[in-house]
Amino acid sequence: MDIRTITSEDYEMVTSVLNEWWGGRQMKEKLPRLFFEHFQDTSFITYEQEGMTGFLIGFQSQSDPETAYIHFSGVHPDFRKMQIGKQLYERFIETVKKRGCTKVNCVTAPVNKVSIAYHTKLGFEVEKGTKTVNGIPVFANYDGPGQDRVLFVKHI
Template sequence: MRPHITPGTIADLHQVLADHHRYWGERDLRSLHLDALVHEFGETWLVARADDGIHGYLIGFTTPDGTGYVHLVATRDDTRGTGLGRRLYATFAAIAHRHGARRLKAITSPGNTGSIAFHRSLGFEATAVEDYSGPGRTRVVFHRPLPFEAAVPGMP
């Protein structure tokens, strides 16, 4: 069954945290999964759900300056490479655009080559920004304009 993407709940967030290793492996990113983001930006906390659980999720929001910011996006270890990450991004982009976003933004660490390749495949431009997350903490910052679907290979 193809997962259905819907806004998530606090219970979904707690399930994702319980299964954290299935999405992030050895990287411990639990501290970035904030209940407040679900409460305050519920429409853009997206969950891809099928009969066997949550296959992936995206936590994002739209900023006052018209940016659809993706805070976290992850797919479960047994669903990678299926296009689910693209579907989550496309769904978020459509919602963010309805909320006035004109562009998308995301960040990652320079060593996260999988994330960098994924975002570039979605048409994002990537720029390394020194001290983005504090002194000595370089991050790769991704930007791309909306609309999303027209420029993404493989999107309907």
């Protein structure tokens, strides 16, 4: 498996599979082209002869240069359980650490239990939140009214 940084030309390839990889959930609008144009050095794609197997879109915060943020990541359903996501996260952390980052943040929806379990398995901590939903700390209305989110942090 090879890992490389993304390019703006990767936008169509990645966004064309998002809804399929997420089991029909409408995810494409959550990943605009600007990420492929402005965060190439900290975003990665994995691929094999068959094609793209995974991707991670992340960046270093301009407001807090010691913080990095993972905006979106995914692995082709046929290639899950093969450590691809872990390798993408490791490459991202290695990259932002060299830039002086000391922590990585990411966010998910409380309904995405797979994501919550995955991030905690990778050593991310769930932040305290403003309320608890089904035993999970969440930040109420984080992305707007009714859009609660689970926030994670990993100190690197």
